[in-house]
Amino acid sequence: MAIRNIVALGLLVSAFAASGWILGQSDSQPTRRPLDLPSGGSGSDGDEEDAPETITFYGGEYEGDGFFWCLDKSCSMGWADDIGQLKTEVIAALGSLSSDAEISLVAFSSGHIVWSPVPKPASPGNRASATIWVQALQAEGWTCIGPAGVETLNIANLSQKSNRQVLVLSDGEPYCDGDNTATQALSSITGANWQHVPIHTIYIASDMGGMTFMQQLAAMNGGTFHQPPG
DSSP: OHHHHHHHHHHHHHHHHHHHHHHHHHHHSOOOOOOOOOOOSOOOSSOOOOOOEEEEETTEEEEESEEEEEEEOSGGGGTTTHHHHHHHHHHHHHHTOOTTSEEEEEEESSSEEESOSSOEEOOHHHHHHHHHHHHTOOOOSOBOHHHHHHHHHHHHTTOOOSSEEEEEEESSOOEETTEEOHHHHHHHHHHHOTTOOOEEEEEOSOOHHHHHHHHHHHHHTTOOEEOOOO
């Protein structure tokens, strides 16, 4: 009996020793984590560029994702109710934009006024605000286009849109306080255009002085010149 008990005890000790060795081996193995799963989706590394939108303005078509107007409200704009036509054209162009586009507007006479000093999305609320602003424009004063053009470019330069367009509308050659300021306006506006935003000009008169200025302004800034019929 004693010998049998001793043998049984030895076997029991051996079994515990073996299980302890197995547990020790198991504990010593590093815990393996599952491989990182992909984050999902197949998006590109960068944000996609906004699709360009097309507006119609005085019969010309302009494609972009940001539109910045520089509008003449000098006294001559009231002679044949050109200011009324301007309001119709701008409001229609604003209404054709989606919220993905950015906008702002500047209007000039002896000085200039600004709808927003920064680009704003063309959301329904902002389009409504811009429409009210345009409707309130009154024809008066000189044609001091230079400072207004610089202001318009300063706003456009704040936009992160890749396809910005500046649209300058006038009915005459730049005159400010009785002086012809065409040369100065060309220099100051082009100098402010350090981001090379296309400047498109729309000329709604027929005298050669204003036409030449608007053609030069567009040519010097990568834009187009448009003179609506009539």
